[in-house]
Every structure is written in structure tokens, then in C-alpha cells.
Amino acid sequence: MKKAIIVGEKGHADSLRELELLLATLDITTIAPFYIHTKTISRATFLTSGKLEELKGIAPLLEADVVAFDFSLSYTQLANLKKAIPAMILDRPRIILEIFSKRATTREGKIQVELAYLKIRLPELVNPKAKLDQQMGFIGGKGPGEKKLELNRRALSLRVQSLKKKLRTIEKNRVQKRDKRMKSDQFIVSLVGYTNAGKSTLFNQLTKQSVPTDDLLFHTLEPKIGKGFLSSSVHPVLYADTVGFIRKLPHELIESFKSTLEEISLSDLLLIVLDSSDPAVTDQVQVIRDTLVEIKADHLPYLFVFNKADKLTEESQREQIIASLGEGVWVSAITGDGLEDLRKKILDQLFLHYSTKEASS
Numbered sequence: 001m002k003k004a005i006i007v008g009e010k011g012h013a014d015s016l017r018e019l020e021l022l023l024a025t026l027d028i029t030t031i032a033p034f035y036i037h038t039k040t041i042s043r044a045t046f047l048t049s050g051k052l053e054e055l056k057g058i059a060p061l062l063e064a065d066v067v068a069f070d071f072s073l074s075y076t077q078l079a080n081l082k083k084a085i086p087a088m089i090l091d092r093p094r095i096i097l098e099i100f101s102k103r104a105t106t107r108e109g110k111i112q113v114e115l116a117y118l119k120i121r122l123p124e125l126v127n128p129k130a131k132l133d134q135q136m137g138f139i140g141g142k143g144p145g146e147k148k149l150e151l152n153r154r155a156l157s158l159r160v161q162s163l164k165k166k167l168r169t170i171e172k173n174r175v176q177k178r179d180k181r182m183k184s185d186q187f188i189v190s191l192v193g194y195t196n197a198g199k200s201t202l203f204n205q206l207t208k209q210s211v212p213t214d215d216l217l218f219h220t221l222e223p224k225i226g227k228g229f230l231s232s233s234v235h236p237v238l239y240a241d242t243v244g245f246i247r248k249l250p251h252e253l254i255e256s257f258k259s260t261l262e263e264i265s266l267s268d269l270l271l272i273v274l275d276s277s278d279p280a281v282t283d284q285v286q287v288i289r290d291t292l293v294e295i296k297a298d299h300l301p302y303l304f305v306f307n308k309a310d311k312l313t314e315e316s317q318r319e320q321i322i323a324s325l326g327e328g329v330w331v332s333a334i335t336g337d338g339l340e341d342l343r344k345k346i347l348d349q350l351f352l353h354y355s356t357k358e359a360s361s
Contacts, residue, residue: 002028002088005059007047008070010035014280015247019070021196022095025218026102028066034058038071045084046077052084059087066090072248075123093120093250099218100253106222108170108260115163116256118156174263187237187350190264192292193273194284195244198307200224201333202273203241206343218244223263230347237350240267245291254294261295269349270302271342274328277311282324301353303345304328310335 004023008016020030034055040048046069047055059067066088067081073091081089097117104110191199195218204210207226223243227236242264243257254261264270272288274281285304292298304325310332312318318330329345331338 002065003031003063004028004066004068004090005032005034005055005062005064005087006030006068006070007034007036007055009038012070014283015070017280018247019068019092019095022092022099023066023068025099026095028068030068031062031064032058034067042077043074044076045080046071046073047081052081056085059085068092068095070248072250075121092248093252096218096246096248096250097253103218108167109222111163111166111170112253112256112260115160115167116250116252118160118163119252119255120250122156186235187269187353188240188267189237189269189271189346190240190242190267191271191273192242192264192297193244193271193288193305194275194278195246197244197273197275197278197284198333199244199273200241202271202305202307202331203239205333205336205339206239218246223260230343230350234347234350237346240264245288247287249291254291258295262297264292265295265297265300267297267300268353269346270297270300271305271346272302273305273307275308276306276318276321276330277308281321285325301349303342303349305342306330307333309338 006016006019006023008019016033023030036047036051042048042052045052055067058064064087067085067090069089069091071091072093073081073089078089078091097113097120101113101117104113191203193199203224203226206228208228209224209226224241226239226241228239229236240263243261270292272285274284278284289298292300304327306318306321306328309318309330322328329338329342331342333339
């Protein structure tokens with residue numbers, strides 16, 4: 001297993017903890033943090049000359065294979081850092097993209113990941129002096145779309161256009177299915193939230209499906225749709241399981257997955273699924289809200305679903321969360337506790353939705 005030094009700011013422990021989890025997902029273990037101040041950033045190497053010299057000495061001393069930055073680095077910064085430090089240099093966007101490339105299983109998912117990959121790597125792929133090996137900031141060496149691609153701007157531009165065209169074709173099929181759902185006037189509930197909050201497990205409970213639920217970051221990339229019953233007196237609702245959010249999700253990924261994420265904006269209700277046992281849950285809600293704004297879904301009615309309630313050992317933990325975020329439904333998607341209460345809350349929202357719709361027509 002590779003060993004990594006992680007570079008980040010003091011006082012950003014939650015973000016650095018996430019970076020450790022991201023690296024662990026790629027079988028890289030963190031051996032030490034390296035703290036910097038972002039008020040003094042070098043355009044050439046990101047690090048100041050003093051910090052660069054310090055890191056140059058520490059990396060070989062700790063036998064680090066990887067130096068991972070909790071930031072987004074330019075190609076120039078990556079290249080200069082590689083010249084100075086005898087280790088693989090990674091930044092947060094490339095780490096997340098690497099995970100996405102491993103998780104993508106459908107044709108659409110693979111196209112979306114390749115499109116984001118090309119956008120992120122464009123500066124180095126068109127640079128004639130770039131050494132396109134795994135040391136330049138990607139673990140797998142040559143990535144999706146690179147093997148058969150002439151590394152020049154025209155070829156890249158054509159490849160990007162080709163990928164966009166393929167996505168548009170896939171999107172047309174999705175729009176047709178979506179229009180069919182909209183015409184059927186079915187109530188649509190989307191599960192959104194931080195990666196690894198338990199959305200897929202909850203989705204399985206609500207729909208009686210068996211979507212894989214391994215304890216992995218970004219296990220779900222493509223939306224999963226399933227029917228679920230709230231009571232015997234109403235038609236089933238449609239539930240959608242969606243990709244998880246995280247801090248500093250690369251803009252290129254959001255852009256490439258935008259058509260998929262925009263499905264969320266057509267929901268009638270959002271279930272914001274949270275890991276209530278995570279000490280950073282309050283900060284995570286802000287990340288979720290920011291992402292919903294970016295995909296134009298922040299206007300939708302929502303319910304907080306405080307998942308993993310079985311992991312809380314003290315009532316004061318619940319009280320602190322309620323004081324910070326307000327009321328929600330407390331559940332355990334693993335044990336099933338609280339699910340009936342959740343179904344009742346969703347049913348209330350369904351009745352409110354249709355009564356409001358009827359009154360306005």
C-alpha cells in the first residue's frame with residue numbers, strides 16, 4: 001500500500017479527514033499531515049520556497065510515495081512540484097476523479113468521467129513537454145480516453161465534442177423517460193446528501209430493492225429509480241438515489257454530471273440524508289446546500305433524515321444537531337428504526353403537494 005503525506009490548512013480538520021478517506025479508497029494510507037497557510041501561495045509551486053524545502057526533506061525521510069494536496073493545483077504547479085519532490089503529486093480534484101473513474105459502470109457514467117478527466121488534464125495533455133506518466137498526478141497512469149488519443153489540442157477538442165454528442169443522445173432517452181414519469185403525475189422523492197451517509201441503504205429499505213451498499217465513497221454515480229409504497233390508500237411514489245456530495249467536488253465533474261444531477265431539480269421532495277454520527281454533520285449540510293444551489297434544486301421542499309441514529313450514544317448529541325439544523329426524522333437505515341415515521345412524513349408532503357396543486361389549478 002502506498003503511503004501519503006497530506007498537505008492542508010490548520011483548522012480544516014474535517015476536510016483533511018475527508019482527504020484521508022478519499023486516499024484510503026484508492027488504497028493509499030496517510031502517514032503524516034503537512035500544514036501550510038494559503039494566504040501565501042506561489043503560482044509556480046503553490047508552496048512558498050521555505051515550505052517547499054521543508055517538504056522536500058520530510059517526504060524521503062518518511063518514505064512517502066505520495067504527496068496529496070487538499071487543494072486544486074494547476075498543471076504548472078503539479079509539474080514543478082514533481083521536479084522538486086521525489087513522490088507522486090496528487091491534488092483533491094484528481095483524487096476524486098480517480099475514484100469516479102473506478103466507480104463508473106454504465107456507458108453514461110464512463111463518458112461523464114472521461115469528459116471531466118479531459119477538462120482537468122487538458123493543459124498537460126496538450127503540453128509537448130509533459131511526461132504523461134503516473135507521476136504527473138494520476139494513480140492509474142494513462143486514463144480514460146488517453147490511450148488512443150493524439151495528444152494535441154485539435155484531437156482533444158474533437159474528442160470532447162464527440163463525448164458531448166454521445167451524452168446528448170443518452171440525455172434524450174432519459175428526457176423521454178422523465179417526461180413519461182412527469183405525465184404520470186407520480187410523486188418523485190430524491191435522496192441527496194453527503195457521500196457515504198447511507199442513501200443507498202435507505203433507498204433499499206424504501207423500495208425493497210437491493211442496490212449495492214458497500215461502505216465506499218461515491219458508490220453510487222448513476223441515479224437509481226425505484227417505487228415504494230407509503231400506504232395502501234395511495235399510489236406508490238418514485239424514489240431516486242443520487243451521487244453523493246463532498247467538499248470541493250471538482251467543477252468539471254459537476255459540469256459533466258450536470259444532466260444527471262439536474263434530475264434532482266425535478267423532484268417533488270428531497271430527503272437530505274445525513275450521517276448523524278459524523279461530528280462534521282453541520283458543515284456537511286452547508287456543502288449539500290451549496291451543491292443544490294449549483295444544480296438549481298435549492299427551492300424544493302425537503303426533509304432532513306438523520307440516519308445512523310443507532311450510533312448515537314447520548315441524547316445530548318441529538319439535541320446539539322437539532323439546535324444547529326432544526327427538526328428532522330431520526331432513522332437507522334440498517335435496522336429499519338424510524339422508517340415508518342419517515343413514510344408518514346413523506347405522505348404528509350405528498351398530500352400537501354397535491355392539495356396545493358389542486359388549489360392553484
